[in-house]
Amino acid sequence: MYAFEVQDMTCGHCVNAITQALTAVDRDAKVQIDLAGHRVEVESAAATAKVLADAIREAGYTPKRVFAATVAAAAEGGGCCGSCG
Numbered sequence: 707m708y709a710f711e712v713q714d715m716t717c718g719h720c721v722n723a724i725t726q727a728l729t730a731v732d733r734d735a736k737v738q739i740d741l742a743g744h745r746v747e748v749e750s751a752a753a754t755a756k757v758l759a760d761a762i763r764e765a766g767y768t769p770k771r772v773f774a775a776t777v778a779a780a781a782e783g784g785g786c787c788g789s790c791g
């Protein structure tokens with residue numbers, strides 16, 4: 707699983723654009739996006755982190771790679787509401 711922080715992802719349109727960009731490089735990729743947390747998680751067997759980051763960048767956004775330890779820590783911190791926590 708690859709995780710990216712995308713601060714300039716701000717609305718549902720961004721979510722769609724990023725999801726499409728990621729599934730364009732790997733159509734079997736599982737994309738999970740937390741808009742409030744500006745977090746993009748991708749489960750992909752075919753694409754590397756670099757390919758995925760490039761796809762997000764090409765869609766017009768700025769991805770920052772987040773590593774597993776940070777992801778776990780963020781998850782423990784909880785989300786902003788019942789559905790994202």
Ligand SMILES: [Cu+2]
Nearest residue numbers: 716717719720
């Ligand atoms: Cu948007």
